[in-house]
Amino acid sequence: MPIYYLPIAHEADVFRHAWESHLPLMIKGPTGCGKTRFIQHMAERLGRQLITVSCNEDTSATDLLGRHLLVGGETRWVDGPVTRAVRQGAFLYLDEIAEARPDALVVIHSLSDHRREVFLDRTGEFLAAPPEFMLIVSYNPGYQRSMRELKPSTRQRFVALSFEYPTEDQEIEIVGWESGAERNVIKRIVQIAKKIRNLTELSLLESVSTRLLVSAAKLVARGVPPRLACCTAIAEPLTDDTDTLRALRQVIEISI
Ligand SMILES: Nc1ncnc2c1ncn2[C@@H]1O[C@H](COP(=O)(O)OP(=O)(O)O)[C@@H](O)[C@H]1O
Ligand SMILES: [Mg+2]
Incomplete structure (x- = not known):
């Protein structure tokens, strides 16, 4: 079955035109709003293999490009994900690019401008x-824990799309498709999200994602009572702070 993706705006057209123009694309947006799903969908639709790297603070140039490994007493060069993607003409998706080490970012510079090449310094x-x-690449501008900001010299190599949470109707449709839960419950779950997202005084690191709503609805579809499902899938993952948890539980209890 094809990968399910509900279009939000003109993102598919922008993606295709960027691809055809050989332009690298940056997708900005909060966690769980559909970035990865969109890229999986586009890779499938355009018939390209997708190679994904989840970047973290240890991600180095060597991790991306490859290294010499000792195999049965011999050293052998093993391609990293970036090198493989370039050789195969795949779609290379660097998730949370801002987390990667500076030397890893330098690697993608030559790939993201007119040169479209990588230099393997170990093999010349x-x-x-x-x-x-x-x-x-994806980048989460609201992710406060990471003090890393992308430098203009990196950002300005990309065309960029901003992803937000889907609209209410879109989110009802997505959560319905993903969970198979009953429509009435889904509407309420989406309402809860809307209320929580409007509670700016809660000082959450990030608000409730579509992903969490899908999880709550999946639990309900399995027979978990809706309130318990929402506390488990929405309130608890969002925070450890007792006052904030109490406020979230209240929203859930008056809504479902
Ligand atoms: N437009 C959409 N179409 C289909 N599913 C979506 C969409 N937006 C969000 N989702 C759902 O939300 C979940 C999280 O999305 P994901 O792409 O993993 O988020 P991100 O990569 O932005 O953190 C997906 O697994 C999917 O169930
Ligand atoms: Mg993702």
């Missing part, structure tokens, strides 16, 4: 990306 090889290759 220059690899040019084929036309089908595309670099996609």
